[in-house]
Amino acid sequence: MMVALRQRAYAVPVLVTVALLLAVNAALNRSFVSPDNWAPILAGATPFIVTALAQAAPILAGGGGIDLSVGPLAGLVNAILVAVLVPRGLDGPLPMIGAALALGALSGLLNGAIVCMLRVQPIIATLGSFLVYQGLTLEVLPTAGGSAPAWLRAASGRVGWIPGPLLLLLVLAAAWLALGVTAYRRNLLAVGGDERAAYAAGIDVAAVRIIAYVIAGMLAAVAGLAFTAVLGSADPSVGVPYTLTSVAGAALGGLSLAGGRGGMLGAAAGGALLFLVQNLLTLAQVSIFYLQIATGLILLAAVAINAVSDLRRRRSTAAA
Amino acid sequence: MLARHLSRWRGEGGGYAALVLLASGLYLGTAALIPGYLSLASLRSVLLLASLLGIAAIGQTLTIVLGGLDLSIPAVIGFAEVTVAQLYGQGWPFAAAALLVLAAALLFGAMNGLVASGLEVHPLIVTLASGSILLGAILAVTHGQASGTVPDWLSATVSVVGHTGPIPLPGAVVAWLVAAAGIVILEHRSVPGRWLYAIGANASAARYARLPLRRVWMLAYAVSAGFAALAGMLLAGFSGAADAEVGAPYLFTTVAAVVIGGTPLSGGRGGYGRTVLGCLIITELTTLLIGLGLDQPGQEIFLGAMIVLLVATYGRQTHLGLRV
Amino acid sequence: MSDLAPMTRAPGMDATAAAAIPPLLEARGLRRSFGATIALDDVSLGLAGGEIHALIGENGSGKSTLIKMLSGIVRPDSGEIRCDGSPVRFADPQAARRAGIVTCFQETLVLEELSVRDNIVLGQDGVIRRCRGPAAEAALARAALAELGVAIDLDRPLGRLKLAQRQLVTIARALAGPWRLLILDESTSALDVEERDRLFDALFRYRAAGRAILFVSHRMDEIARIADRTTVLRSGRSVATLAAAQADTPRLLALMSGPEEARAALGQATPSPPTARSRGVVLRADGIVLRPRAAPIALDLSAGEILGLAGLEGHGQERFLDCIAGLAAPDRGTITGGTTRVRSVVDAARAGIAFLPRDRKRDGIFAPLSVADNLTIARLGRFSRAGLIRRIRRLEAVRTAMARLRVRARGPEAAIDTLSGGNQQKVLLGRLLLTEPRVLALNDPMRGVDPGAKHDLYDELRALAATRIAVLLLSTELPELCLLCDRVAVFRDHAVVAVLDRAALSEPRLIAAMFGHAAADDRA
16 A cells, blocks of 8 residues: 555645646636536546557656657547548447457557667657647548437447446446456566667566557546547547647656656646646636647646656655 | 668768759659649749748758757748738738848747757757747737738738739748748858857867857847747738748748758758758649649648658767766 | 686586586577677587686676577577577577576666565566466565565565665576576675575575576685586687686686787877876866765876776776766765866867767767767857858868868768767867866776777777877776776776776776775785
8 A cells, every 4th residue: 555655756846836826716716616617527527638648658668758649549530530430330339349449459560660670760750740740630521510320429428327438437447457467568668768778687678668558548548538528529630739749748647758757647737737727717607718828838848847846856765 | 762762862062963853853753643733833833932931941941950850930920921911910011020020030930949049958948938928919919810911012022923013923932932042042152150050069079169059049039039020020021811820831841941951850960952842842742642632631640740750860879878 | 827828718518526417598599780889709518507607807708698598588699598408599588587597687676656575576477367376476576585585575665775775686597487597697786794694595595496596796805606607708709617616716717808919909009108197187076975884985087188987887987987087976075176166068069078978879969960060069060150050261270170080981971870889989079179178077988899999989089188188088997997098997886996006007906996905906
C-alpha cells in the first residue's frame, strides 16, 4: 500500500490542483455538483483525459518519444465511424469498437515501426502521420455531419446507473492496473528512464517502445469513439487540437518529457485539469478563442515547469 | 532509384542538378498532360505561388538548419495578414501598419528562440504552443470576423499579370528572388550564417567553442517570423480579404519544401538555395495533382507521406547498441 | 623480460591445472574496430568452471570492449566465442543472459525511478510476460542481496540509495537469474572493505560450486587475493595468462606496459629537452578536492611547461581538467589562471585557458562544415566587417594555420569529415590557437590519431611550449607522456598520488603509480 502511494507521489501537485479547480468550478456554478450533471461533465472531460493518457505512453518510453498524431487519429476514427461504417450498416457496438481499436493499433504499429525500425526522430515521424491522418479525415468527411448510432450517443449519458464516461475511465484504469501486473509497465519505465541501462539488463527496448506507440494509437482511437458519442456526429476539425492538449496534459501531470518518470494517473489528472480550466473560462463566458490562448499558455507553462524540474533533478544527481 | 538520388543530396554541395532536372521535368511533364500549361501566364502563376511559399519557407529553412522547426509560421502569416488589412482599413498609413506588424513578428520570433533554447524544449512544442496563442489572440480580437482592405499597389505586387518596372514578373516574385539571393549569400558569408550552420551541425561542439547559441536561436526564429509576416502581408494583397486561417496550408508545405529540397531535419546541412527549388517542385506538384483531380486533403496525405519517406532515407539516428 | 617471452606467445593456452577442465567459455582471436580505431586486435581467453579469472590492462587495452562482446552488446568483426565447446553468437544482451553469462558493468547502470526490487529482477521477464508475482520477486531480490550479505529496503526507489548500495544492487541483479559466468567490471570501486570482503566470500562460494567469474579490477591486492588465473590485455591483445603463483604484481605491471612495442610504435621522436620551470606560474590549482574525502590536490603550471595528467579511467584526472576549463566545480579549492580566479567557462576564457574536449566527433568538429569554418568559427569576428566575412583575409589565415599545423586536406574548403582523425585534431588545435591562449588544456588529444599526425602534433606541442604556452596534457598513452612531458601528475582515487619529474619518468613507474604502487616505488 505504501509502495503504491510512493510510486504515485509525482502526481500529488496535479491532483491537488485538480481538487482546487473542482472546488472553484463548484463554487461558481452550483449545478456543477448536481448528480444530474455528472454525466455531461464527465463526457466533456473524457476526450481531454483519454488523449492525455494516449500521449503518456510514448512520452514515458523516453528517447524523445511523443506522438503528435494522437489528435488527428482521434479525428480520423470519428470520421471513419460516422462516414464509413454507419452508412454501410456496420453500426453495432462490436464492428464499431473493433474497427476503432484495430485502426488505432495499426497506426501505433506504423508509428512505432518508423521510430524504432527506421530510426526516425519520433517528433518528425508522427508529424508525418499527423499530416496524413488530417488529410485522410478530410477525404473521408469533407464537412461536419452524419450521425452516430443511438447506442453510442446513449453511452455518453448513463449506462445502467453509472455515467457512461465514468465506466469508460474505470475500464481504462482497470486495463492500466492489469498492465501493472505484467512486466510491461516496469519495462516501459525502465526503457524511458535509461535506455542504455535497460538494454544492458536485457530488455528488448524496441519492442517496449513499439508497444507504447500501439497503446497511444489505441487510446487515441478510444478518444475518437468518445468524440463520436459526445458529438453524436462527426466533424473533421474536432481531433487536431487535441494533440496540443494531450502534450500539455501529460506535461502538467508530472510526466517528464525526457521519459521514465510519471504514470497514467498523472496524465489523466493533467487532462482533467485542462478540461476544468476550459470549463471555468466557459463559465466566465469568455470567447471560445481565449480557450485556444489559454491552452497554449498552459502548454508553455507546463513544459517550462517540466524543463526546470528536470534540470534541477539532473543537477542533484550530478552532485550525489 | 529516387532514393539513391536523394541520398546523394546529403552533402552541402552537389545534387542541385538533380533538383533542377526534377523541377523542369515536372513542368514539362505537366505541360504534356495539361494543354495550355506551357505558356508565360502559367509559368508566372507557378512562380507567384512559389514565391509566397518561398518567402514563408525562409524561416523554416533557417530553423531546420539550426536543428529546430518552426510551426508558428501559419499563425504569424495569419496575424500579419489580418492586422495589416485591418489597420489599413482603419485609415493607418500602410507603411506604419507594416512596420508595426514586422516589429511584433520579430519580437514574437525572438521569444520563440529564447524559450526553446533556454528551456531546452523541442522548438516544435514551443512553436506549436506560441502559434496557438497568437492565432487565438487574433481570433479573439477580431471575433473571428476580420475585415479590412489593402492598397491597390499591394494587390498589383501579387497579381499574376503584374510587372516590376521593365521585368514582366509580379513584384512578389522579384522580391522573392532578391531575398533568396540575399539569404543564400548571408548563409555562407556572414558570421551569424556560419554560426547557424555550426550550431545546427553540432550543438555540443558549439558550446565548447563558446558560440553565442541563444543569440543565434533568437535571431533565426526572429528572421523566420519576420519573413512569415512578409508572406502574410503579401497574402493580404493576394486575397484582398482578411482571414486569420490563411496561413494554415503553410504549416506543412514549408516543411515539405525544405525536406524535398534535401535539407535534412537533423540540422547543419543544406540551405535556402535548395528550398527555392523545393518550393518550385511543390508548387508544380500541387498544380499537377490538382490537374489530376486530387483535392486539398489528398495533397496533404501525399506531402505527409513524402516527408516521412524522405526523412527515413536520411537523417536517421544511431543504433542503441553503439551508444551503450 | 626474457623469462616472460614464452608466455606471451601462447595467449590463453597455458598449461596450468585449470586447462585440464573443458572451458566453460572460450574466446578465440576476437577482433573489432570502430571506424579507424582498433579496439580489439587479437584477444583469446579461456574461462573454466570453478575459477576466478582476473582481467587487467591499462586504459584502452580493450577490456571494456571484450566485456561488451561477451555480454552480447558488441559483436566481433572476426574471431569466435564458444560456450561448452560450441560456437555462439549473441544477438543482444538477452541472448548472453540465456547462455548463462551475466555482467555488472563499470558504470552502475541502474534505474533511479524504479524500486530496488524492480531493479534487481529487471531483464528476467519478457516484454509483457512476467515470470513471477510480486511476492516471489521480493523473495528473489532479498535472496540475491543476502548472497552479498546486505539487506536493503526493497521498496525504496534506487535514486535514494548511495553509490555503494547502487553497486550492490547491480551485482544482485546479475546474481538473481540463473547463471554460470559472472563478469564483474570494476564492481568493487565504490564498496567499503567489509562489503567487498562479503562479495569475495560469495565469489569463493560460487567458485566452489563450479561457476566461473571474470573479475576486472585495477587493484592488484584484490587480484592477488582472489584470482586463480590472470589475463593481461595490452593494446587490444591478450598478451599473457598467468596462474596465481606466477602472477606477482611486478610481473603483471611489466606485462601491461610492454615498453619495447610501444616505443617502436612511436618511432624515433626525440624526447623534449628539459625546460626550466622557473619561468613564472601561469596556472595554480590549490587545495582542489574532487570528491568528498579525497585528498586535496595542489599543482602549479609554469609558462612553457608541458604537464601530463595520467591515471586509470575514472580516477579523477578528467574531472580535474574539467575544473581547470571551468566546466566543473571542485568540492573545495581554488584555480587561478594568471590573476583570474576560474569558476566558470567565461573565467577560463578570460584567463586564457583553451580546452580541447576528449570526444572529437561529439564535442569537437562541425561535420560537414569546411576546414576553414572549423578553424575560424570561434574567432570569426577577426575576419569580418559589419558581420560579413572577408574571404581573402580569412583564407590567408586558414592557409597559414594549415601549413603550420601540417594539415593534410584537399584545401581550406574540404569538408572536415573527409579528413583523417589526426588532421581533424590538428584543425581543432588550430581553432584553440586562434584564441591566443596562455594555457592549453588537452583531454587525450592523440586518441585515435594515426602515427604520422601524432608526430606532427608532438612537434607542434613542443613548439608551442617553446613560445611559453603552458600545456596540460591528459593522455592515456604512457609512452607519449614519457616523451613529451616535463612532469606527470598521476591520479588515483581522485587525488594526485605521485608527480614524476622528467628524470623519474618511465612507463613502469607510471603504471606502478596508477595501480597504487607509487609510494613503494619512490621509496625504493
